[in-house]
Amino acid sequence: MEATIFSIVFALLSGSYIYRSFRIIDEGQVALVERFGKYEKTLSPGINIVLPFLDRIALIKSSREQVLELKPQPCMTSDNVSVNVSGAMYWQVNDLKKARYNIENVDQSLQVSLSTQIQTQIGRCELDFIIGGQERINAEILTGIRSDTDDWGITILRVRLGEITIPSSVLLSMEKQKAAEIEKKAMISLSEGEKTSEIKKAEATASSNQKIAESERQVQNEQTEAMAQSIERIANAIAKHPNGREAVQYLLAQKYLEMGQAIGESSSSKVLFMNSDSIPGAIQSLLAMSDPKISAAIAKQPFGAKPPSFLKVPPVDVSDVKSAELPEA
Incomplete structure (x- = not known):
């Protein structure tokens, strides 16, 4: 009887041990296994074998692309304008061991790095450039964060600046400046148009005068030829008569x-x-x-x-x- 009970207990323990030796990791996740508190291996998606009571899964992390959003924070531009800037960063784990042991808290550290890089890059640029040059600023921020997270076991995919809030007084000044620039461009365009019109008129007048002169010269030549022919006929008639x-x-x-x-018919005085x-x-x-x-x-x-x-x-x-x-x- 005792042997039977022992066999049943042994079978149950063996089945439990074998069952706990198999760990299933879902697709899009990775797991980190520690043995006696030391890194042992990284589990990939699917069925994995571990040693119960010796190994433990210390961390399960998503291997998919993740998004970290940053709320608007105050920044100072190089021309001393205070703005509030938000942002977003897209990242992915590529080495769970480094993400576990090389940095204390990946999510918090990424948020701090993103905030620092945004403030740094905004501080290097003027307000006009920030409004129109966000692509270049995004590239600079991405380069800076990749340099910070090079040994964290993650990959920074891209960074995007979000909403940029500008003070109303600055917006009013920018609108006035833009209106002045538009008016200046309009005046320049009008001046260039008038200049072009005057040039066209002068060219048309010169062309018309040239054509008139050519016509008058042609008429004079024809009159001269006609007069020469008339004189020649008169001379011939005189010589023959x-x-x-x-x-x-x-x-x-x-x-x-x-x-x-x-x-004599003229009304003015004259001496002949x-x-x-x-x-x-x-x-x-x-x-x-x-x-x-x-x-x-x-x-x-x-x-x-x-x-x-x-x-x-x-x-x-x-x-x-x-x-x-x-x-x-």
């Missing part, structure tokens, strides 16, 4: 008289100085063209000879003509 010279003298005399008539020797020649040409007999008599005279006696005009006495002085303007 027997009374060509008298016709030229007649035309010149007619233009001469028309010029005198146009000057005429060559007395040219007047008989002009009258002679007019008479010659109007009277065939006179024309025949003139034709018999050699070119440049003195006119016949019946065409002579008595000389004009200009001794009494006093020089006229035009009034000063």
Whole structure:
């Protein structure tokens, strides 16, 4: 009977011992085993064998990515502006032995490191850079925390700055400064636009003037060519016609008289100085063209000879003509 009881007790103890030798670790977790208070091994997810009464599981930690959030804390920028900054850090255990024995409290130590690095990096930057350069600040904070936690058995994945609270007085000043900058840019843009417009107008005016000058030059060339052709035709007609010279003298005399008539019609005072020797020649040409007999008599005279006696005009006495002085303007 006693042997039977002993066998039952032994079987129960053996079964309990064997049962306690198998430890199951869930996926996404790691466990640290100590034997007599000393590190023995790290258990991975699945079934693991330990020695009951000798080994004990001292720590079970998640091996998944974890998030540490930091509440807003006061920070001072390099330009002496007080701001409240929050943040978040994403980390993961990669060596449970180091996380257990190299640091007292991983979670608390990470929070202190994150807070210190945020204050340090914010203190190195001006407020304008903090608002627009958060990516660079995140990278600097990540580098600093990785340096602090290099021997802690964890991996810092990324760091993100959270809400940045700026005092209302500073916000008002920033709004005024931004408004002034926008107004300055608008004035610069307007000035550049006016400058561009003036340049375009000047270029258009220069181009128009150039085209006008080219058109006038072309017209002058055409007029010159037309005049040259007209003169050439007149010269040919005069050379071929027997009374060509008298016709030229007649035309010149007619233009001469028309010029005198146009000057006489003007209301302003004027003094006309005429060559007395040219007047008989002009009258002679007019008479010659109007009277065939006179024309025949003139034709018999050699070119440049003195006119016949019946065409002579008595000389004009200009001794009494006093020089006229035009009034000063």
